[in-house]
Amino acid sequence: MRISEIFYSIQGEGRLLGIPSVFIRTAGCNLRCVWCDTPYTSWRPEGVSWSIKKILSRVDQHPTRYVVITGGEPLLAGDIEELALELKRRGKHITIETAGTIFKPLRCDLVSLSPKLANSTPWKRARGKFARMHAERRLNLPVVQEFLRHYDYQLKFVVETQSDFREIAELLDQLKTVEPARVLIMAQGTTRKQVGDKARWIVPLCMRHGYGYTPRLHIELFGNRRGT
Numbered sequence: 001m002r003i004s005e006i007f008y009s010i011q012g013e014g015r016l017l018g019i020p021s022v023f024i025r026t027a028g029c030n031l032r033c034v035w036c037d038t039p040y041t042s043w044r045p046e047g048v049s050w051s052i053k054k055i056l057s058r059v060d061q062h063p064t065r066y067v068v069i070t071g072g073e074p075l076l077a078g079d080i081e082e083l084a085l086e087l088k089r090r091g092k093h094i095t096i097e098t099a100g101t102i103f104k105p106l107r108c109d110l111v112s113l114s115p116k117l118a119n120s121t122p123w124k125r126a127r128g129k130f131a132r133m134h135a136e137r138r139l140n141l142p143v144v145q146e147f148l149r150h151y152d153y154q155l156k157f158v159v160e161t162q163s164d165f166r167e168i169a170e171l172l173d174q175l176k177t178v179e180p181a182r183v184l185i186m187a188q189g190t191t192r193k194q195v196g197d198k199a200r201w202i203v204p205l206c207m208r209h210g211y212g213y214t215p216r217l218h219i220e221l222f223g224n225r226r227g228t
Contacts, residue, residue: 001079002027002047004040004072006055007227008062012218014112014154014184016095021066022059024083029072030137031099032130034122035158035188037224041072043126052083056090070097081106100144101137111151115139117167119160119188141174148175153182156214159198160188165205180210187216190224 004027011019025038027047040046059067067087074080075098087094088107096106100113116138123131147153155178157168168185172178185206187198195216206213222228 001050001052001055001077001083003050003055004047005226006058009218009228011066011068012216013186013214014156015110016066017214017217019066020064021068022062022064023068023070024055024059026069026071026074026077028076030076030101031073031116032122032134033116033120034125035120037190038072045072052079052086055083056086059087059092065092067092068095068097073099073102075102075104080104084108099138100147101140103143103146108151111147111153112156113144113147113153114156114158115144115171117157117164119164120158145175148178154184155182156184156186158186158188159202162201162205165209169209181212183211184214185211186214190219192220195219
């Protein structure tokens, strides 16, 4: 499995906010979000091959049962089913962070789905080289629905402007039985100021719709840097 990094930190987003967790970040992504905060897994993928045994050994070094498999897009990894199975055999709580464009049945306690809104499309970045590909791939609602049907879940949306809430509502209308409190809104930003400024108008809109708001605690505590 090609791994970009493995590190021990706290969960900075979502329902498990603040929980000490081991993060396994795979290399490679089938999308190219313009605001991607881990370009070393997507725009410029970096990584080395790790065996399942080596990954498990690294995970076991840390005093937590919480493991987050993220990316990039971790469901591209060919050995992810085996990795998840071995982690569960060790009693780990597994969160999979995915854009929800690929479905694989695997052992998992929480699927953190992050469908990409139109604001993610890189129309100008790299002269728009990846824009059409990204726009065609960024949403796969049948895959999202399959995850909702079979797993405990949270739906995270990265918001840039207030109009994004209209797009979120339209998307949720196409899905079945989504509990609003499991919809989590996150501000697009890589600095405390960017996230804080957007939070001022995001939180009232979350309250209006019944959605949850998730901060980006790792940015608040550590800044936008690797290994956090």
